[in-house]
Amino acid sequence: MKATIRDVAKLAGVSVATVSRVMNQKGYVNSETEQKVNKAMKQLKFEPNQMARGLAGKRTKTIALILPDISNPFFPGLARGVEDIAQYNGYTVILCNSDDMGVKERSYIEVLKKKYIDGIIFATNNLVREDLERMEEAQIPFVMLDRAPNMESGCVIKVDNFGGAKAAVEHMLDVGCKKIAHVYGPQELTTAKDRLAGYEEVAKQQPWYTPTLMIPGNFTIDGGVKAVEALLGKHPDVDGIFAGNDLMAVGVLKGLKHRGISVPGQVAVCGFDGVNLTEITEPELSTIAQPIYQIGELAANKLIERINLSSTHYETVELGVSLIVRESTQKS
Amino acid sequence: MKATIRDVAKLAGVSVATVSRVMNQKGYVNSETEQKVNKAMKQLKFEPNQMARGLAGKRTKTIALILPDISNPFFPGLARGVEDIAQYNGYTVILCNSDDMGVKERSYIEVLKKKYIDGIIFATNNLVREDLERMEEAQIPFVMLDRAPNMESGCVIKVDNFGGAKAAVEHMLDVGCKKIAHVYGPQELTTAKDRLAGYEEVAKQQPWYTPTLMIPGNFTIDGGVKAVEALLGKHPDVDGIFAGNDLMAVGVLKGLKHRGISVPGQVAVCGFDGVNLTEITEPELSTIAQPIYQIGELAANKLIERINLSSTHYETVELGVSLIVRESTQKS
DNA sequence: AACTTATGTGTAACCGGTTACCAAAAAGAA
DNA sequence: TTCTTTTTGGTAACCGGTTACACATAAGTT
Structure with a gap:
């Protein structure tokens, strides 16, 4: 039914490793070989299975946005900013409404961990230091909005x-x-x-x-x-x-x-x-x-930056208001 | 680091198959064995990796909501309804803004397919019959909002x-x-x-x-x-x-x-x-x-129902307005 | 010519679950 | 007592990618 990397490998007459290398532009591949592989991928309409990629590579290209309530008029604009940037960078965003309840937020974090989310944006204020520390341990990059900066890691975006x-x-x-x-x-x-x-x-x-x-x-x-x-x-x-x-x-x-x-x-x-x-x-x-929309954009950009660099240093950005x-x- | 099903199996002195059976309440498992396994899971704080589950079982417990623009005041309430029901049923929802552009919608569908999403809710109107047919082929359950019912499958929710x-x-x-x-x-x-x-x-x-x-x-x-x-x-x-x-x-x-x-x-x-x-x-x-919020709830409920029953029959529900x-x- | 180093590709293990298939023990039927 | 049938549980293949490691050639150094 659906083409797998092995089908492509067979058609192109190469090994799966080579196909993987071509897909990910990683390691040495002779340009002729690359052509062959690309042709085979086209021909079979090969679409890499993200699930498998996630399992093997630990990357899901998915981030989460936890906010109190999308119905609150402040958040749709923010969410839109996040989504636009995510989308632009090939990420997909999961929306979570916490109703500003710590329990819900924590339970979301658990779920998201199991789903191997790449990072989280918190537009909420109910997590205690301990929760954030657990995030760090779990190596999940995150950025927070409007938080008091009492951490030694994490990114905080706030306005004046x-x-x-x-x-x-x-x-x-x-x-x-x-x-x-x-x-x-x-x-x-x-x-x-x-x-x-x-x-x-x-x-x-x-x-x-x-x-x-x-x-x-x-x-x-x-x-x-x-x-x-x-x-x-x-x-x-x-x-x-x-x-x-x-x-x-x-x-x-x-x-x-x-x-x-x-x-x-x-x-x-x-x-x-x-x-x-x-x-x-x-x-x-x-x-x-x-700048609601821009805050969303910035948050997403910062998060993605952190995901890519797996950097965790503390950082805070303050935006102006008008x-x-x-x-x-x-x-x- | 993180406990796997094999760690649990080893600790409980059983095989991975048994552990899997206990987790999923599937097949015969002696209650004593079950206790042992549960104890081991507790002890190791075992959390099944959703990625692996998805790969093996084809279920991601994730649905997507494609709407024109979350900034449009009509949609936050809808999204909230969807999310609440999803959350209640252990599903996670991915938010997609299409700006009412067919291209974006189609490209989202592609991405979502690769991510093995379990189902999609369309609150948009730009997909042609062909697109929907492709969804059916791909076996992705979906429900649409406010569509003209010209299909032989899919669920349509509309108001009067x-x-x-x-x-x-x-x-x-x-x-x-x-x-x-x-x-x-x-x-x-x-x-x-x-x-x-x-x-x-x-x-x-x-x-x-x-x-x-x-x-x-x-x-x-x-x-x-x-x-x-x-x-x-x-x-x-x-x-x-x-x-x-x-x-x-x-x-x-x-x-x-x-x-x-x-x-x-x-x-x-x-x-x-x-x-x-x-x-x-x-x-x-x-x-x-x-009943905006309820429409969201209903859409999510219908979608989840379809996912569980893998039913695809055409159905349309009309809600009243006041x-x-x-x-x-x-x-x- | 001998030795590095860079380039190109394959093999197979691994990620962490699910499940088909098989075997053995326990219970019930003849 | 012997032959099903039902429970119970293990083995290993599989999902579809990634990647460490091995090996072979080509190119660059002394």
Whole structure:
């Protein structure tokens, strides 16, 4: 039925080793022989069995992307970046949703190990040091997104959350806000923590600064809605809200709308992430955009680089973010 | 390093065949022997190498999901449904973005074949009959989404696009619309075609019906925006627009906003699909919701069923859609 | 001419499972 | 007691590649 390397060898009148050498461009092969082999491969429509290759050579040309939830609007773009680069380099990507649960992540790692995956990209935050160490032992290259760099190996890709948050608050001051609140995400996440820190850095310099202007929002739309309630109770006079991510910013918009407060007229709103949905809200949301797609690309590129070089040295890359000004902060 | 089946056999004092039998619960094994083997497996932390299993047994416990673009808001939910079911059944899913290009899809199929994937879910529409036939020959089970059923094998999952479109138009008539336009998607897609047909079915009965009320919109936000321009030129008096999908509905909303036309006051708008972003527009969008997540689940379940039964008979399942009424059609 | 070194190709073991086939012991039937 | 039939378990081939090692020639050095 399907041609094997031995069929090709027989047809070309050479040994399997030679065929293998031709396929993989490895070792010495006389160019005439090579022609013969190539012709035989064409003729038999030979397709090397990846399974067999994997077994013998320990390479599967498959990587995995573990993320919390592909339904979260932040991740499709990232996944797309990863997939495009993977595809370009002949890799295939396995998608894993962990719902941000450590157990699920660990169980995925086990499965992936058994499948001899070549490497893993973690867009999650629940693995403890120990888990990562086990990855190293198992010699599985990996890259992490938005992690605190407390390892001696592995690659971490992050964006300038601190700087981005500062830029957001400064921008809001620029457009004339006199009292800016911050709705922050889960503090176990470095991203959320850094953004909060960025807010505080700038806010602390302001006369209106007070800790109760910082409200938890859980990184969800609903969290944003609730945060507005909580906030307006204590500070009916806020005129700017910086949300720790776009989802919460959308929630904030909803909450304000519900209260009959106009945006940006009475309150300016700024998000963080730059997901597509910031363009379809009314008003459109100003936001600190992360280069989401590029992060995916970079992660995949770094991973593939590590796979090829079987290098494991610690490395961290920080990408910049950019302020995108839209209607939600046009106070003038 | 890693324990193999032979290590286990040696430790348990049995043969590899017995170990394999225990692992796979196949053939006769004395329960005492089984205990011994299980103990040995525990002790050595034996993890069967999936690669080897695949090579020998032709099963990889991996399925693929080929879709146009995971960044399109319709697909993350679908992918999530697929992944959840796959995961539950011990399968792993490979994600492939085809950008709706036949070439890419075909090239993916080739790659996936080489990787001995167990089955494929197509959420795309560019494969010709010939391609599908080749899949059958290769004995790869597959299920398709929203395809015209012109095959004698394969599983097709679809939703009631025709009925949904009718329901949308009827709903708009109910709320008092006197002239309803339709922005339709690419007619190569059965989904778009069926929705257009559904619109026509109801609209034709109305005194205001005229073909120029049907405008192409390309299934994109921008297409929706442009469609509004085109439409308002010819029919400044429309008071209802039914968009063939939510993305275009969002575009329509944007276009109307730009023209200073109020929704739903002057014009009611209804979308189709039920993607999340319909909840964050202003006003929130009424839409015909597809059970997106469930479609993914069903597709995965059907595929796995086919893999297990190696059945190939033609089958088509149609799911219902539901009208979700939100602000954009509350004319009263 | 004698000795290296580079080039070209084949043999066979190996990766780690699955399974067809065979043999022996235990249980049941005649 | 003897002859099936059912259990139980081992041997070894096989899946389809990769690659260490051996061997033969050609080319380059002294």
